[in-house]
Amino acid sequence: MSDTLLEISGLRGGYGAVEVLRGVDLDIASGEIVALLGSNGVGKTTLSSILTGLVSCWGGAIRFKGREIQKLSPRAIIDMGLIHVPEGRHIFPNLSVRENLELGSYRRGRANRAKNMEHVVSVFPRLSERFDQKAGTLSGGEQQMLAIGRGMMAEPELLILDEPSIGLSPLLVEEMFELITTLNGEGLTILLVEQNVLQSMEIANRAFVMENGAITLSGTSAELMDDPELQRSYLGLV
Amino acid sequence: MPDLAIIIPSVLNGLTTGALYALVALGLTLIYGVLHIINFAHGALLMLGLYAVYYLNTRFGLDPYVCLLIVPPAMFALGYALQRGIIGRAGHGRDENILLVTLGLSIVIENLALFFFKSDTRIIDTPYSFEVVQIIGAFVPEPKVFAFIGAFVTAGLLWALMSFTDLGRAIRALAKERKGATLVGINADHVYAMSFGLGIACLGVAACLLLPSYYVSPQVGQGFVLIAFTIVVLGGMGSFVGALIGGLFIGVVEALSGLFLGESLGQIGIFAIFIVVLIFRPTGLLGHKV
Numbered sequence: 001m002s003d004t005l006l007e008i009s010g011l012r013g014g015y016g017a018v019e020v021l022r023g024v025d026l027d028i029a030s031g032e033i034v035a036l037l038g039s040n041g042v043g044k045t046t047l048s049s050i051l052t053g054l055v056s057c058w059g060g061a062i063r064f065k066g067r068e069i070q071k072l073s074p075r076a077i078i079d080m081g082l083i084h085v086p087e088g089r090h091i092f093p094n095l096s097v098r099e100n101l102e103l104g105s106y107r108r109g110r111a112n113r114a115k116n117m118e119h120v121v122s123v124f125p126r127l128s129e130r131f132d133q134k135a136g137t138l139s140g141g142e143q144q145m146l147a148i149g150r151g152m153m154a155e156p157e158l159l160i161l162d163e164p165s166i167g168l169s170p171l172l173v174e175e176m177f178e179l180i181t182t183l184n185g186e187g188l189t190i191l192l193v194e195q196n197v198l199q200s201m202e203i204a205n206r207a208f209v210m211e212n213g214a215i216t217l218s219g220t221s222a223e224l225m226d227d228p229e230l231q232r233s234y235l236g237l238v
Numbered sequence: 239m240p241d242l243a244i245i246i247p248s249v250l251n252g253l254t255t256g257a258l259y260a261l262v263a264l265g266l267t268l269i270y271g272v273l274h275i276i277n278f279a280h281g282a283l284l285m286l287g288l289y290a291v292y293y294l295n296t297r298f299g300l301d302p303y304v305c306l307l308i309v310p311p312a313m314f315a316l317g318y319a320l321q322r323g324i325i326g327r328a329g330h331g332r333d334e335n336i337l338l339v340t341l342g343l344s345i346v347i348e349n350l351a352l353f354f355f356k357s358d359t360r361i362i363d364t365p366y367s368f369e370v371v372q373i374i375g376a377f378v379p380e381p382k383v384f385a386f387i388g389a390f391v392t393a394g395l396l397w398a399l400m401s402f403t404d405l406g407r408a409i410r411a412l413a414k415e416r417k418g419a420t421l422v423g424i425n426a427d428h429v430y431a432m433s434f435g436l437g438i439a440c441l442g443v444a445a446c447l448l449l450p451s452y453y454v455s456p457q458v459g460q461g462f463v464l465i466a467f468t469i470v471v472l473g474g475m476g477s478f479v480g481a482l483i484g485g486l487f488i489g490v491v492e493a494l495s496g497l498f499l500g501e502s503l504g505q506i507g508i509f510a511i512f513i514v515v516l517i518f519r520p521t522g523l524l525g526h527k528v
């Protein structure tokens with residue numbers, strides 16, 4: 001693999017006494033869309049949260065841009081350009097759309113705030129119509145766009161999108177995945193965490209399938225599409 | 239029925255006192271809105287601010303308004319340190335713990351004040367203490383006019399800070415969405431302490447504006463804090479505009495009920511209105527939070 005951006009090896013972690021991740025290996029190269037797939041409760045969000053320092057790591061290593069980050073604080077990880085758009089969006093409902101975006105560059109990208117905001121609006125034109133509205137009044141799809149836009153304001157080098165399609169209508173899901181492809185086309189590396197296997201594989205270069213806290217399948221999207229195991233368990237084809 | 243010549247000065251007097259109540263309530267409502275705690279140490283900290291102004295004036299000859307450059311920043315630092323060092327740590331994030339911690343702090347501070355400053359009531363002397371300004375035919379003491387203006391300027395500055403700076407946005411963001419705040423790199427402990435510090439700095443400003451027309455004693459904060467709680471509840475917990483309007487309103491109600499019911503019954507009017515409002519509008523006059 002050329003130019004590895006993120007390399008996770010033997011990662012373990014969980015909550016209290018419960019181990020959720022039991023040794024995860026995963027890697028992402030610069031410029032890729034990598035999909036992390038798996039059904040509900042297998043540990044995808046836990047992995048995302050450990051990557052950005054929200055949940056502590058029990059063992060193994062996370063190397064980002066060549067540096068071990070598993071002991072760093074969320075702020076130090078943001079400073080390095082690893083940005084996490086969380087499951088459930090977690091936008092600021094009492095702040096305007098503009099203010100949400102401004103706070104996206106609270107820590108990183110502040111110097112280019114105005115320029116980056118223009119860029120976000122050009123990618124998500126729907127947000128500009130709602131610019132001075134409180135974010136809590138946006139529709140689900142708009143809130144998801146805002147969450148991604150807020151992440152983009154920090155000039156990410158790797159953007160983690162945790163279930164960006166959850167709760168969206170099929171039409172919006174289509175639009176969301178197209179937008180993700182657009183962002184990737186601009187050079188952004190993306191870890192796409194999804195339950196939506198088929199559509200994710202359509203836009204991802206490679207995919208990792210997680211089951212019960214460990215990676216059980218991985219490969220390029222084309223390889224996985226042909227994998228009988230995946231076809232049986234996730235695509236409903238026999 | 240007293241005529242206008244008595245009512246107007248009384249209303250003006252109420253408005254000027256009310257502006258200071260508003261300032262005290264503003265600090266309380268800011269802290270409540272972000273940290274979701276009721277700061278029982280608010281009155282004790284106001285008292286500390288008043289003593290700071292008193293000693294800066296009597297020992298170093300500083301004018302109380304010059305103290306505006308010293309006392310509010312010092313109170314800010316004290317508030318920051320209290321939140322970060324004691325309240326945040328000892329509270330372990332549990333509201334009932336935090337309540338007890340701030341209550342304990344107020345008792346400690348008041349008793350230390352009794353020990354060091356004695357229970358005497360003290361006042362300061364300024365060249366303008368007895369100057370008056372004529373407003374629509376009524377005479378208002380100069381310090382009260384300054385206090386009114388100062389309270390509004392402070393409220394305006396605080397509003398601008400909350401609206402137009404990253405700190406203000408971060409404070410509001412953290413009030414509603416802690417995880418989102420962490421994900422954009424906001425250090426929650428720091429921003430909580432900044433909020434607490436700002437709330438206490440308001441008390442520093444209030445102390446500088448208050449002392450020229452008031453007094454200080456170890457218990458002086460208690461009266462203010464009860465009124466400030468009333469204002470915060472009345473104005474809608476966490477609401478800035480509510481605190482301002484509520485403060486002025488309470489000031490006027492106090493002055494008028496003092497006029498009609500007699501000086502010693504002035505505060506009864508406040509609590510009568512408080513109870514009536516809570517019965518009919520439990521979320522306060524202006525409804526919800528900012």
Ligand SMILES: Nc1ncnc2c1ncn2[C@@H]1O[C@H](COP(=O)(O)OP(=O)(O)O)[C@@H](O)[C@H]1O
Pocket residue numbers: 015020038039040041042043044045046047
């Ligand atoms: N904050 C938490 N505290 C305790 N257990 C949790 C927490 N979050 C998730 N879990 C548990 O960890 C497991 C993995 O959850 P999660 O990482 O959210 O899975 P996924 O994102 O793949 O749906 C689940 O069994 C879930 O119940």
Ligand SMILES: [Mg+2]
Pocket residue numbers: 041044045046087163
């Ligand atoms: Mg999840």
